[in-house]
Amino acid sequence: MSLISAVGLGVSYGGRKVLFDIDFQLERGEIVTIVGPNGSGKTTFLRALLGVVAPSRGRVTRAKGVSVGYVPQRLHIDPGLPLPVSRFLSLPKRRSTSEIATVLERVGVPDVARQNMATLSGGQFQRVLLARALLVKPDILMLDEPTAGLDQPGVASFYRLIDEVRREIGCAVLSVSHDLHVVMSASDRVICINGHVCCEGAPHVVRAAPEYRALFGLGTGGALALYQHSHDHEHDHDHNHDHEEDHAHHAG
Template sequence: MTALITSKKLTIHRPGTSEPVLHDIDFSISPGEIVTVVGPNGSGKSSLIRALLGHMPLVSGMISRRKELRIGYVPQQVQLDRTIPMTVRRFLSLPHWVGAETIADALARTGVAGLEARQLTELSGGQFQRVLLARALLHDPQLLVLDEPTQGLDQPGMVGFYRLIEDVRNQTGAAVLMVSHDLLVVMRSSDRVICLNGHICCEGTPQDVGNAPEYRALFGAEARGTLALYRHHHDHDHDHDHGPQHDCAEHG
């Protein structure tokens, strides 16, 4: 299957400097795949996302995207002016009008049906993340991009959100590209993991990456037990037209 986004020898610098933040990145994501990018702080995870979305200039290399690729994006942080009242319905209708039925369907799909009239400032952290995900789903994306979407959630909230991502992928067939610092839950949801530290240290299945010496050297004791908690055995194909077909077992 043709990749949705591909990069070859991608190199980018930190803004306003000649210091490379990432170099020689070869990357691709295929329809229906869940790819998670991990790495220590400052390793270039969010920079990779911004570059792939066209929001950072390239020093060298190239990026290609499928023609008319529809992308839904959940950013790492959303700054809200709490002095301005705004309902969930209004938030999901910006900057372009969206029909009530479409909004209701997106909220139901992300597990927060009926929140249309609620003020954004009244939502819990978990509810707000699901509203952001609903917003990203409004226009039937082929690729969902999530930059540390569980930041600020407790561990049960993280696990619930990652399960939701899997459900969305299964229902829609959309690929998912996700940046995460939550090592204890990230492995459960991923078809492929990429470990960054300015370059790609290692990549592969969750089990391959979890056993890689480069991964263990970066995360040390934090990496121990990750796979034991959330190991995801894969025995499925990703069908672009009908979504992924699963026969998966999880062990905890």
């Protein structure tokens, strides 16, 4: 049985269709990357799979006992709130000092346990969010544009870390990417959505698909180049970080 699946999934806000007719399955250990233009419903899709957003049509099925670790697109922490990293990682379930130390070491920020969340750099903050997701020992790691706002070396480093973690714990990875030029070379499938599934398949198949090219064109921003683990740098002349704000645009 698939870890999570959707059949005929549709989501509407105020009578406006955001997603429609989506069929999807995620298998154990698989890496799937979701791409799509700004406002295409990528975040809504993840939220529907998580059960945070109720489908207006179709259904979502999760395997019994499946554990999901979620790294959100962004998380606002009040700068005036004294919230040490160790405390943050103990919400909502209390974690031992050794658990926290181990997971922070694993994500590459071993010295931030006593630091205030509001004082972390962008890269440190995302790694702490990843640490929190890993504490649930996930069968599925869901990442919603996890590198938004990070610089180029930070993006490459974060994706490399995700790949290492997946190999270690054997979880499936479902990631929404805003970096069209950076997709993990280990991705089994890329799914391009724009309200519905426009095209899907191996990265090289999606890159060549007319539907993908119609959405993204053929320039640097449209080239679905694979991130190769042997290279730490990607040539990026298009710093177009598309921040999806489905919940803001469609909440009213």
